[in-house]
Amino acid sequence: MQRRLFIAPSILVLLVLALYPLVFIASAAFSRSSLGRPFQEFTGLENLRNAATNSAVQDSLLMGTGYAFGVAAASTILGTATAVALWRSVRSGAILRTVLLLPMIVPPVIVGILWGFIFSPSGGLIDTLLRQFSSAPGTFAVLSDPTWAIVGVAVADIWEWTPLVVLLVFTALLGQDPEILEAAQIDGAGPLQQFLHVTLPTVAGTVAAAFLIRLILAFKVFDLVYVMTSGGPGSSTQVPAYLIWRAALQNFDVGMAAAITLLLAVLVTLVTVPIFALSKRLRHD
Template identity: 40%
Template sequence: MPSELRRFYKALWVAPLVFALIVTTLYPTIFLIALATTKSTLGKPFRSFVGLKNITGSLTDAAFQLTVVKGVAFAFASAIVEIVVGFALACLFVALMKAGRYLLIVVLLPLMTPPVMVGVAWKLILAPSGGLLNGVLMNMGITDAPISFLATPVPAWLSIGIADLWQWVPFVTILCFAALVSLPEGVHEASLIDGAGPWQRLRHITLPLVAAPLASIFLLKLIIGFKLFDLVYVLTFGGPGLTTTTATFSIWRLALEQFDVGKAAAQTLIYAIVIGIVTIPVVRLHRWASEHYS
């Protein structure tokens, strides 16, 4: 086969992938940059070129800076808590052997629930009037009056965190379970013969062997956490005040309530860059764990 024809066939094989990357990545990025550098609204995009005005304005906007900090902080906090809880549940399911596999089916239920429905369910649970949680607390004599969980800053954040944990811990648990069941049995049997206790096996054998998969799971959950929107929209709508307004929710309001699409695009670019920067240590951690424990 001539070399020119061989190169043509190779190019033909990768053409669908290149086309998909252009459609799903390159074009949206160029379109977003075009919006960010122009005065654009929903009805009239690209009205006039403004250069870096939207970007510099967003960088110096204290309110936007705070929403970015809150979004990043929530993503890391939720990822850390959920990786710990999910790993603990996965260890329990592995210890239960066959029963653990059936329990995974039950655990899947929150994961299969749409995020908006998760928010609606937890809003009903946390409602001050007729809410399940307030009813339980009052019946047990813990509180004398209903508590407005979603109208108080700290409880509002905790409520969003609990709802997010309920939704995504099953996902983390399944991935951790898959990593644990893939470990060689011989290593654990040898440690039992040597007299190693449960905590020693966990610390010196299990955790090092699953360090790389755990780093991958943590990175995946971290990225999901950066996209927090549905729970904020349904539970608090960014309130009380602007307490639970994250970058994603702030950008949505700027684009679809204030119709300033150009500035919203600029803030989207900035937030994407921030996400890329803060995830670099996690990517390096994954690489280090893969090199040392694989």
């Protein structure tokens, strides 16, 4: 009885913060709901069918998946390489490690504004460098180009969250048994061989877990898109989270927004379950 009393607050918080939103979204997805009048009438699978067959939703989910995998892969590779470099200079890199972690604590809105200035075609850092080292006329407006706008958002996203990968992998590297590395050195293994055959297998589970976390964060990106491009130009940066916001708060169609949310949840689950299983397996090997 006492155990139940101790865990009751945790269960209550879980119900309020997790179960209630899930029930609300599921209920809205199967009903005609607006922002002011939710659950007007039961519509069955109509919202889900309309969302699944909508070309804009399909394009957004496809782009969001490609974006998430690209950003997660880049962050994981850069973060792992940076963590290894910091680990090799662990005694002399305290200040550098602190500086590298700063982007992670900057609010996403500020990150979006900062990179918006960097990509600005009138006096931004990219424009200034192009004018300095290139003789090509005109300006290069990254965030106004349908092809490059999503790349600009991705660069800001990678800059913001790569330090998280650095932190996770660096912590795993510090937990290595130094005797194993010493034994590898005695056996004549060079730095590259030590990394590939000793260090990398040791932290492989952590790297996979970091990739999984980074992938989920990339699927959720909204702030950067809202601040930097507002989903444009056209629909070139209309990621799923932005599309959901637009359906709910601009078109006031909560039922459609809930249906897109469920489709996104199913997609993220299908994508992340195999990676989670791989990460678990690598950690136990």
